[in-house]
Amino acid sequence: MTIQRMQLEAELTRLLQPQLFRDYCPNGLQVQGKNEINKLVTGVTASAALIESAVDAGADCLLVHHGYFWKGEDQNITGLKKTRVEKLLASQLNLFAYHLPLDMHEEFGNNAELGRLLGFQFEASIGRPGDLEIVFMGKLAQPITLEALSAQIDTSLQRAPLCIGDPGQELRRVAWCTGAAQSYFDVAIAAGVDAFITGEISEPSAHLARESGVAFISAGHHATERYGVQAVGNYLAEQFGLEHQFIDIDNPA
Ligand SMILES: [Zn+2]
Structure with a gap:
């Protein structure tokens, strides 16, 4: 089925409520393309490789977690950014990007999806006083060792995590936040969990x-953030009868 870009944008705004976030980048339509959309490609980062693959796949719309125009980024469209934007414009490929709204959505967000994938039972979201509650916290289905959780993450994400802690220590409650959330480790420690992912x-x-004796698990920025954008893509595909394809551009970081 074909839908109008404005209809898709309205649904994404309704779903992800970007107006509620003070973010490091603009959330929503970042580069405008064609008006009619029937094929949606999702991916983690709007890299040149992803744009190329989306164009080859016949996409009218690309939905990502990491778009452009970050705070502190050079605002000029030159060099490698020019190459990326030029390809989008020449292909009339719409680029939608959602950062924090996608991390934190309670059903389709990166945190929610990662927790589901790893079998964590969500209890609460936590953060610093006066700031967004960006970290999720919950129980494991049953107590397992750090070594066992590491093996489970390796299998689920297809990427070996880096773990700091005693491999034999037993874990009951964990906190997790996808991407680069290592600066929130103190929040997890203060909450009294056994591990932070x-x-x-x-x-x-x-x-x-x-x-602290709290295990730290680094499971990969890319690997932990593959799932929110896929969940939103599947939802949109179902809602509007769109064709949807998730394209994974491998990234070991
Ligand atoms: Zn990220």
């Missing part, structure tokens, strides 16, 4: 894990 690790994370 995020995408990336920084040098201080290892020391905090050793000193």
Whole structure:
């Protein structure tokens, strides 16, 4: 089925409510393409490789988690960004990007989807006072060791996580936040969980894990953020009868 771009945009706004977030990038339609949409491609990052693949797949619309125009990014459309934007415009491919609204959506978000995939039972979202409650917290279906959870993550995400902690320590409650949320490790420690799972690790994370006894699991920025955009794509496909394809451009980071 074919729908109008404005109809798709209205549904994404209704679903993800970007107006509620103070974010590091604009959320919504970032690069305008054709008016009619019948094929949607989703992916994690609007890289040149993803744009190329989406064009080859006959997409009219590309929906990603990591788009462009980040705070602190060079605002000029030059160099590699020019190549990306040029390809989008020449192909009339619409680019929609949603960052925090996609991380945090309670049903289709990256955190919700990762928790579901790993079998975590959501209890609450947590954060710093006065800030977004960006970290999810919950129980494991049954207590397992850090070593066992690491193996489960490896199987589920097809990527070996980096774990700091005693492999034999038993885990009952965990906190998790997809992407680069290592700076929220202290929030997880204060909440009293046994482990914190995020995408990336920084040098201080290892020391905090050793000193607190809370395990730190770095499961990959890309690997933890593949699922929200797919869930939203599947929802839109069902809602509007669109063709939907998720394209995974492998990224070990
Ligand atoms: Zn991210």
